[in-house]
Amino acid sequence: MFNEIKTHEITVDIVILTIKNNSLQVLLIKRQNEPFKGKWAIPGGYVRMSENLDEAAMRVLKEKTNVDNIYLEQLYTFGDPLRHPISRVITCAYFALIRSEDIEITSTPDIDWHKVSNLPPLAFDHKEIINYSLKRTRERLEMCPVAYQLLNEKFTLTEMQKAYELIMGKSLDKRNFRKKALQTEGLVELNEFSKTSSKRPARLYKFETIKLNSKRAHFIKKEKK
Amino acid sequence: MFNEIKTHEITVDIVILTIKNNSLQVLLIKRQNEPFKGKWAIPGGYVRMSENLDEAAMRVLKEKTNVDNIYLEQLYTFGDPLRHPISRVITCAYFALIRSEDIEITSTPDIDWHKVSNLPPLAFDHKEIINYSLKRTRERLEMCPVAYQLLNEKFTLTEMQKAYELIMGKSLDKRNFRKKALQTEGLVELNEFSKTSSKRPARLYKFETIKLNSKRAHFIKKEKK
DNA sequence: TAATAATATTGTTACATAAACAAAAAAATC
């Protein structure tokens, strides 16, 4: 039905955030072609005639990074006439938070994680796009427990708190955090303990089936019994 | 520098909401051309090569409705391959809340307000776009006093409450509403009273210079003295 | 095995915000 060869000058670009080595990191690709050849960029590519924007974002991400099967959310559409130095390219940006354990990056030097606090020079307006995704992530975090997207399947409350602190860029009170965290809907207390720490082991938790409701206060609360 | 004739198949569509006759209404245009000739649609048009998306939205709105000088916010980009029956058109939707007194619509039968609760059949996916704008408006309302964009320059607290109730689709407690409303930053009490009511006149209020801060609780609060 | 060190875990108070509730005051009209 559609001619798959012809493409609009509309692209999708995808910001993938994770927590690695105790810092918030973003997945970047070193560009192989002009413009900005050799510069780092977030994964992106043209939208095909037959696919909608969500599908395009998913396909492009898979093609470029082999990352599959994650929840992408539309972020914002950037359309400055000068954002692309050669032609007029409007890009619809997407973003996602993922567990770093969940993806295997084919270990080439051209695809790698970078700390958002220390980004290399980026192609196009990708710095602006990443900054906007951080802003959006913080807003999300205040409404629902996005952290489950970032944590390993089993995690300690301290790890969960670290994730929140990294995203929000500020430290939180342990007791208050735990009180609220324990009210999170879907949080399950396990009878297992972390063995990584050299001192007192911490209890492990996990999330049961995630129902990400649209909007709640800071944490999604368990039903009262 | 740019060829103004050539355009991408990227459009902007604009949802303009207001409160008129005690109901939430949206500005629609009757289409003069195929596809969907004769059907109602939200104002929209192609993005030119030389302008960014915000500029395109503003220009298109001005051209189609003569509405000028209002704050438009990017809503979402809709890119389903089948949303346009003939070609592949991706649209970046914008929305705005305005005071119905602030705009003069050249009184043609082809441009008119319609109650969002009773929309005529709409072209393209414009129904979906309008619904999404309502959802976004409610979210905004919970964070900051969007209502000033909808109210006349001078208004009563009852009018303000009505605006909130119309948008949220539920009734609110008078006393609680007033308590919070009076804390809104920038709200000024006037020594004037409404004369429209046939019974006891209500005090009028206005907003002084609006500084729409990014995020606060339900209302933006005045500084404590 | 006892002491030490590191991390995990727990509770109370004060304060702010939200929700639920009804009666009195003011002006226009009759």
Place this chain on the structure above:
DNA sequence: GATTTTTTTGTTTATGTAACAATATTATTA
């Protein structure tokens, strides 16, 4: 002056948030 309609006002309770430090547990070490 009585009636009607709308505006205006306050208290209580519940809930959530913010600020605060001491104890418990385990691994390690002496």
